[in-house]
Amino acid sequence: MQFNHILIVEDQDLANLSLRLTLEGLELPRPVHIYHTGHALSMLKKALSENEPFDLLVTDLYFEEEGTAKQLPDGMELIRGAKLLQPELKVLVFSTESKIAMIRGLYEDLGIDGFVRKARGDAGELKNALEQLSENRRYYPRDYRSLAAKENQHEFTDRDKAIVRLLNEGFSQKEIADWLELNGMPPFRLSSVEKRLKLMREAMNFSKNQQLIGFCKDLGMI
Amino acid sequence: MQFNHILIVEDQDLANLSLRLTLEGLELPRPVHIYHTGHALSMLKKALSENEPFDLLVTDLYFEEEGTAKQLPDGMELIRGAKLLQPELKVLVFSTESKIAMIRGLYEDLGIDGFVRKARGDAGELKNALEQLSENRRYYPRDYRSLAAKENQHEFTDRDKAIVRLLNEGFSQKEIADWLELNGMPPFRLSSVEKRLKLMREAMNFSKNQQLIGFCKDLGMI
DNA sequence: TGACCAGGTACGGTTTTCCCTAAAAACAGC
DNA sequence: GCTGTTTTTAGGGAAAACCGTACCTGGTCA
Structure with missing residues (x-):
């Protein structure tokens, strides 16, 4: 796999830990890791300007707010901004979202490259997804096709x-x-x-x- | 903390791994760990009959089915059965569920002892929850009270x-x-x-x- | 040019929902 | 039993939703 610079945006401590372990298991370089979307974009920008652009973004969709005050952009806004800034950046969404219309929107409107649902067997799916992405292919969740058709x-x-x-x-x-x-x-x-x-x-x-x-x-x- | 025999039922590989790590960090005994609800009840039964009953059950609510055929009981059925079998068993739900009506139902109808949402800061919450439970108190998610009131x-x-x-x-x-x-x-x-x-x-x-x-x-x- | 089609509109009739009032029934306390 | 209160029911009128039809418009194509 050819990912050299990976950015993970995820606020669930536990999901986080294991996400990192999985990447390590695949012998990928240690990812940069932040807990909310606040500075993710500026981070991507900085890396780009320093000629060390990220080539993979792994992000969740929903983030809890720290206090009650500041409204952080959610995963979708982050993706939109990231793809605008750096269209060739691979984006992998890792989330519990299961609403078909929503997932389809991610592919069609935001142009994400892969989606892995936090669910049974997610570790394996994550691995598959990363392989697909590294070969410039999109990765779709197992049951996406059939469900999308039914809804249509x-x-x-x-x-x-x-x-x-x-x-x-x-x-x-x-x-x-x-x-x-x-x-x-x-x-x-x-x-x-x-x-x-x-x-x-x-x-x-x-x-x-x-x-x-x-x-x-x-x-x-x- | 006084938990001696812990059963974890969780099918998300990643959540799983980190759940185990968290328990280790609290110096709790190594939990018994299964990936779906199928044999959970019989496991509880067996332990009970061997005079080594479980004293803590940590479970998710939703499980993906393996194939398409068999319909496994979900977390709620498991809890119902477990509390019936062994009323003093402490039950901690660890899930992404965020619907207030649903969570309230867990406490009121199923008599769970704690609920931790898979979200930002869940590792800390898990720790708090386990402390509360080990002192025979219920643990409620941070924002549960205010939300439950609003809905009411x-x-x-x-x-x-x-x-x-x-x-x-x-x-x-x-x-x-x-x-x-x-x-x-x-x-x-x-x-x-x-x-x-x-x-x-x-x-x-x-x-x-x-x-x-x-x-x-x-x-x-x- | 004229036939044709598709989509938007107008409109009238029917059904369903909404809302209010009053009668009937159920219930509590004595 | 009786009495007062609450809940359920009945009914009718107004509004909204539903449904079909017919008309008008703008475009296409022969």
């Missing part, structure tokens, strides 16, 4: 998600129509909102909008 | 949960009323269902039933 009955647009989100926030369909108009997301007549909801329900074999809300929540779409 | 605006009865669940499954309020009658959960007239939903909405400051669904989903209540 209806392709939710941003507008769809907005509608479901607003519905979940308690707005009436009329109000949602007004909101869509205000935010320039045509079409925005009540009848269109009705029609779209009907379409979504039918695609999912639901009879009630409530089911849509539950479904999207489960998927992590809203 | 409305006490959801089983009937409430059933109503919300059925609503989420796409039944009309009329059908829910019929279902309640069928399942002997009075009152079960439509008007009662309406009234109850109204009460729940008002308690939560919601205007639409959809919001209730989202809320209960987030809490892990349904």
Whole structure:
């Protein structure tokens, strides 16, 4: 494996420890290791400017805040920033996230290179993932393909998600129509909102909008 | 600390490794360690019959299945069984679960003695928890009290949960009323269902039933 | 140019939900 | 038993959601 400069961003002490041990077991160089996303970006920047860029970023998605005050960027913001700064940087996400919509978003929107779920057999998966990545291939979790296909009955647009989100926030369909108009997301007549909801329900074999809300929540779409 | 016989049930390789290291650091005896819930109960039983009962059970809540076939009991079933078998056994849950309703259920319904969330600072929390438990006290996560209080605006009865669940499954309020009658959960007239939903909405400051669904989903209540 | 199609809209009728009031039933205390 | 309170039920009117149809628009393609 050809990783020379590895950055790990992870705040779970225990996960951390074992992550390091696993890398050691693979005879990879000792990674740089930080506990929250606060300085991760500046670290990447510094390494880049010193001509010793990182070539692998391993990060979690969610971080607890230290106190209550400062709001640290979460893993997704970090990834977005990192890929912007250094597009060729390999990014491996190591997280408990299991919502398919969310994981798919990581690959498609953020361009991550691998995802390993903290779960049974994660040590082995981690090893596989690192091998794939070092050969410039993406690594997908074992069951990703089948699950992603199953979910894919209806392709939710941003507008769809907005509608479901607003519905979940308690707005009436009329109000949602007004909101869509205000935010320039045509079409925005009540009848269109009705029609779209009907379409979504039918695609999912639901009879009630409530089911849509539950479904999207489960998927992590809203 | 007075733990002599510790059983760890955890299938995440990495979490596992570090869990063991932490216990070692506390100079606790080497724990017995298994990767899924399958034989955990029989193990407890055997130890009991041999007059060397376990005095601490550390377990996760969710386990991935090995293949696709066999359905292993999850952490909650294990705990239920363990407490039934050996009521004085201390049970510490070590999981990423963050849904308040769920955690509260663990304490109140299953009678667990401690809960440590896999998150920032978990190593320290684990240590604290073990100290508390060894002094026969329960250990609650840092933010449990405040969160539990906040959630507690409305006490959801089983009937409430059933109503919300059925609503989420796409039944009309009329059908829910019929279902309640069928399942002997009075009152079960439509008007009662309406009234109850109204009460729940008002308690939560919601205007639409959809919001209730989202809320209960987030809490892990349904 | 004209036929055609797709997507958005308007609108009317039906169903479901929402909300309020009042009657009936269940329950507690005496 | 009686009385007062609470809970459940019944019903009706208003609002919202649901559903089908028909119309209008803009674009495509022959």
